[in-house]
Amino acid sequence: MIDSLYIAWRYVRFNKIKTATLIACITLIAFLPLALQLLLDESERQLMSRAVSTPLLVGAKGSALDLVMNTLYFDDEVPESIAMMDADRVEESGLAFPIPVYARFRARDYRIVGTTLDYFDFRGLEIAAGRPLAIVGDAVLGAAVADRLGLKPGDALISSPENLFDLAGVYPLKMNVVGVLKKSHTSDDLAVFVDIKTAWIIEGLGHGHQDLIKSQDASVILKRTEKNVTANAKLRIYTEISKLNLDSFHFHGDDSKYRVTAVIALPNDTKSGTILRGRYISDGATNQILKPADVIDGLLQNIFRIKNVIDGVIFLVGIATVLAIVLVFALSLRLRQREIQTIFKLGCSRMTIAKLMGAEIFIIIVSSVVLCALMIAVVNHFSNDLVRMAFIR
Amino acid sequence: MISIHSLEFHYRYGEFRLSVPEFRVTQCEKVAVIGPSGSGKTTLLNLIAGIFTPVSGTVSVDNTEVSALNDARRRDFRITNIGFVFQDFELLDYLNVLDNVVHPYRITRALTLDRSARERAVSLAERMDIGDKLTRFADDLSQGEKQRAAICRALLPHPKLILADEATGNLDPENKTVILDLLFQTVEEHDATLLAVTHDQELLKRFDRVIDFQDFRHRDAA
Numbered sequence: 241m242i243d244s245l246y247i248a249w250r251y252v253r254f255n256k257i258k259t260a261t262l263i264a265c266i267t268l269i270a271f272l273p274l275a276l277q278l279l280l281d282e283s284e285r286q287l288m289s290r291a292v293s294t295p296l297l298v299g300a301k302g303s304a305l306d307l308v309m310n311t312l313y314f315d316d317e318v319p320e321s322i323a324m325m326d327a328d329r330v331e332e333s334g335l336a337f338p339i340p341v342y343a344r345f346r347a348r349d350y351r352i353v354g355t356t357l358d359y360f361d362f363r364g365l366e367i368a369a370g371r372p373l374a375i376v377g378d379a380v381l382g383a384a385v386a387d388r389l390g391l392k393p394g395d396a397l398i399s400s401p402e403n404l405f406d407l408a409g410v411y412p413l414k415m416n417v418v419g420v421l422k423k424s425h426t427s428d429d430l431a432v433f434v435d436i437k438t439a440w441i442i443e444g445l446g447h448g449h450q451d452l453i454k455s456q457d458a459s460v461i462l463k464r465t466e467k468n469v470t471a472n473a474k475l476r477i478y479t480e481i482s483k484l485n486l487d488s489f490h491f492h493g494d495d496s497k498y499r500v501t502a503v504i505a506l507p508n509d510t511k512s513g514t515i516l517r518g519r520y521i522s523d524g525a526t527n528q529i530l531k532p533a534d535v536i537d538g539l540l541q542n543i544f545r546i547k548n549v550i551d552g553v554i555f556l557v558g559i560a561t562v563l564a565i566v567l568v569f570a571l572s573l574r575l576r577q578r579e580i581q582t583i584f585k586l587g588c589s590r591m592t593i594a595k596l597m598g599a600e601i602f603i604i605i606v607s608s609v610v611l612c613a614l615m616i617a618v619v620n621h622f623s624n625d626l627v628r629m630a631f632i633r
Numbered sequence: 634m635i636s637i638h639s640l641e642f643h644y645r646y647g648e649f650r651l652s653v654p655e656f657r658v659t660q661c662e663k664v665a666v667i668g669p670s671g672s673g674k675t676t677l678l679n680l681i682a683g684i685f686t687p688v689s690g691t692v693s694v695d696n697t698e699v700s701a702l703n704d705a706r707r708r709d710f711r712i713t714n715i716g717f718v719f720q721d722f723e724l725l726d727y728l729n730v731l732d733n734v735v736h737p738y739r740i741t742r743a744l745t746l747d748r749s750a751r752e753r754a755v756s757l758a759e760r761m762d763i764g765d766k767l768t769r770f771a772d773d774l775s776q777g778e779k780q781r782a783a784i785c786r787a788l789l790p791h792p793k794l795i796l797a798d799e800a801t802g803n804l805d806p807e808n809k810t811v812i813l814d815l816l817f818q819t820v821e822e823h824d825a826t827l828l829a830v831t832h833d834q835e836l837l838k839r840f841d842r843v844i845d846f847q848d849f850r851h852r853d854a855a
Contacts, residue, residue, distance in 0.1 A: 243739035243746070247728075254727030254770075582723040585684055587712025588740040589705065596740075 241595070248599035258572075259604060262565060266608035267615070269558045273551060274612070275619045280547055282623040284540055287313075290426055291536035293363075296336065296505040296513055298326060298520070301528045308535045311341050311502040313427040313628075314351035318344050321499035322527055324436075328496060333519070335512040336505040342439040343431075343501050346400045347415070350385045353431045354439025354500075362506065365428055369393055370419030373435050376446075376489060377481025379415035380433045383423035391417050396480075397432065399442045413442045414480035425624055440498050441481070441489065448481065448489035505529065573597070634660045634794060634826040635681055640690035642680060651676055653690070656844075660793075663817065663827040665837050668846030674830040677846070678796045681828070682715050683707035695793050709743040716787030716825070718816070720799035722779040724771035724786075731767040734758060734785045744790055757785045761815060777808035781815065788819055795820055797829035801836065813839060 252259040290312050299307040300320035309315035321344070330338040339362055342354035357373060359365075360380075370393030373380055379397055381389075391397060395417045415434060423429055440446050481489060491498075507513030520529040573580075580593055619626065637656035643649060651673040658664050666674050679685045680692055683699040686707075692700040695714060702710060724733045734754045738746035758764045761781040763774075771779060780800065787795055800816065801809040813836055820827045829840070837843045 247736075247739055250732065251727045578723070579725060582719070582725075583736070583740050585679075585682070585711075585717055585719075586737050586740065587708045587743070589708055592740050 241599075244592070244595040244599040245603070247596055248603050251600055252603050258568070259607075262568065262604050263607045263611060265561050265565060266605065267611045269554070269561045270608065270612045271615050273554050274616055276547065276550060276554075278616065278619055278623055279627055280543065283543070283627040286426070286624070286627055287536045287540065288533065291532040294504055294532045295507055296516065296529055297532055298322070298330060298338075298503040298505055298527055298529050299501065301526055304528065304530050304535045305539060307502055307528075307530070308532045310343050311504065312532055314343050314353060314431050319501055321501050322503070323496065324498045324500055325496040326527055327500065327503040330503055330505050330516070333516060334508075335516040336507040339504040339506070340436055340500040341502045341504060342436055342499065345402070345439065345442050347379075347397050347432050348389060348400060350382075350389075351431050352379075352399055352439060352442065353433050354436040354442075355433065356436060359433070359504075362504065363424070363426075363428055365424060366422045367419045368422040370417070372419055373433065374418065375481070375486060376435055376438045376441060377413070377416055377486070378418045378435065378438070380419040380421060381417055382421055382429040382431045382433070384429035385432055386417075386420040392420065393418055413438070416481070427628070430628070436500070437491075438481075440491065440495075443499070445493070445498055446489055446491040448485050569597070569601070634658050634662070634695055635828065636691075636693040637681075638691050640680065640692065641688045642676065642685065643688060649673070649676075651680075653677070658826060658828055658842075660826055661821070661824055663820065663839075663841045664829070665840040665843045666828065666830045666846050667832065667834075667837065667843060672846050674846050675798055678798055678828070678830060681794075682711050682717070682796060684711070709741065712737055712741045713743050713790055714793050716790070716792035716795045718780070718783055718787045718795060718797040718800040720802040722771075722776075722783040722803075724774075724779055724782055726771050729768050729770055730758065730763060730774070730782045731755070733771060733782055734789055736786060737790060750789065754785065754789055757789060757819075758782070760819070761785055776804055777812060780804060780808070780812050784812070784816055784819065788823060788825075791823060793825055795825050795827045795829075797827065797831075799830055799832065801831065801833060809833065809836065 291308065294312055297307060297311055299311070300322050302320050303317075306315070306317040307319040310317060310319050321342075324340060327338040327340045330336050337358070339356060339358045340354075341359070343351050345352040345354075353359075360372065367380070368383065370380070381391055381397070386392065389397070397415050397417055399413045399415065401412055415432070415438065421428065421433075434442075437446060505513075505516060507516055517529050520527060583593065584590075635656065635658040637653050640651070640653040640656070642651040649671075656677075666677065668674050676685065680687060681694060681699070683692075683702065684707075687700050690700070691698055694710075697710060697714075699707060699710060724730075725736065728736065731751075731754060734757070735746055735750060738744040738750055744750070755764065755767065758767055758781075761784065763778050763781045763785070766774060766778060766782075771782070774782065780803075784800075795816070797816065801812055804812055816827070817839070819825075827840075831837070
């Protein structure tokens with residue numbers, strides 16, 4: 241058998257292009273369905289585990305999928321916002337504990353998630369370096385964000401403007417990185433967490449500027465009355481929150497009307513959850529409450545339906561490939577008829593000739609299996625990130 | 634060495650018929666077989682080698698009745714006792730010269746490829762003046778070098794009988810003489826018998842005996 245393998249090895253080495261083509265065909269046809277299944281399993285695991293651990297979600301009526309994907313996986317599609325009073329309403333019901341989430345802005349391609357400290361307890365997120373959020377302007381980075389941007393506590397991160405051409409729009413805010421989270425292998429690794437008030441400052445609802453009452457610079461004052469001071473455009477607006485200007489930051493208007501993208505509702509028990517859900521069932525309701533697991537389950541059902549179609553296509557392509565490979569071997573046998581005649585004349589048995597051919601097929605299949613296993617191992621190693629890139633964000 | 638008696642042969646399909654009442658070749662004899670194409674020269678070599686079996690009659694080589702052996706024994710007998718040299722050399726293009734020479738050892742259990750066999754292969758190649766080309770592939774050799782490698786392959790198992798099927802047919806006149814010299818020399822050194830099918834009239838005088846196969850007339854070489 242060793243001699244047969246040696247001769248077969250010399251043959252496949254000599255015919256490198258033919259061998260490489262055959263190995264590539266077999267590898268791909270085996271790799272594609274396996275890799276797809278692996279990625280789907282991983283996506284199901286990632287999507288479902290996070291969805292199942294989030295009992296209820298309150299958000300504006302509209303796409304349930306957008307709401308879940310944005311709140312749980314910080315997806316690009318930002319749902320319609322709801323008011324902060326909707327979170328208060330959940331709390332006032334006494335049926336569930338609300339955690340507001342405002343996932344609208346970005347900092348260098350990473351989602352800024354405005355929330356409360358309760359979110360960290362709810363998700364079981366732990367600080368790997370630095371400290372948790374304490375004051376407005378603080379930012380705690382997910383492990384992957386800190387790693388990819390090379391940031392650590394003490395550094396700064398600037399929020400990205402939503403629209404470069406909107407001069408009156410959202411100004412960038414320089415946030416102070418005060419902590420980095422431990423790796424959680426979830427979407428939280430790819431988020432920049434700030435206090436909900438910091439998110440509102442980024443939105444422009446809150447701001448800080450030089451004190452007009454104390455200001456000695458008369459050129460800043462446009463009009464001064466007993467009750468009011470009006471400044472002109474020379475007034476310096478702070479784009480960074482520091483200990484020196486922290487007190488100058490303030491909000492205008494009723495903060496119960498400030499916007500959030502969703503409210504995670506943690507019901508006291510199953511019964512409370514059911515009652516709470518019932519309160520959102522009315523024709524006039526502008527908000528919706530939903531179970532993320534149901535939404536993700538529906539999404540996965542669609543993905544698996546598509547996967548079944550892809551499996552069918554791969555199966556047909558696989559059959560075509562196998563037939564093509566059989567044809568290649570049959571033609572190869574015909575081309576090698578003279579060689580076979582020669583070794584037969586020398587004294588080689590038909591069984592040995594079959595062994596030689598078998599050894600070639602064995603080498604090609606083993607090479608394909610090894611290559612496929614290596615590729616699957618690579619996909620498996622990076623499946624977490626690949627799934628996020630391909631299916632989540 | 635070779636003894637054929639009352640041999641009758643025909644293929645399963647076709648008109649071809651071969652009838653050899655009596656045919657003998659003695660040990661160490663160098664015999665040329667001539668005759669027009671289609672007269673059955675190559676078929677005779679295949680019958681002697683046990684590749685074909687006669688419909689009737691007997692074929693014996695070195696006192697072994699080849700035609701009476703079963704298929705496996707015929708193959709073992711062939712690979713250990715008979716060396717084949719072909720017109721087109723029939724070297725395998727994906728093997729280097731050394732691997733081609735030892736190839737018979739790798740395709741049968743009747744021969745064992747050990748260190749001595751390898752050393753003999755190298756020594757044989759050096760004597761054939763291709764010792765420096767052992768790692769080259771067949772396509773990188775000249776016609777003469779290819780036939781030298783093919784002769785090395787035929788002689789390595791120490792066969793008692795060499796069957797050469799137009800071994801010089803594809804060589805230029807200069808190489809024909811050199812190859813035939815080498816073949817004769819090594820056949821003599823190994824005390825082997827040579828039965829060569831050839832069309833080359835110029836080379837016939839160098840054989841001990843020439844057999845015209847068409848009318849099966851025996852005549853002594855000049």
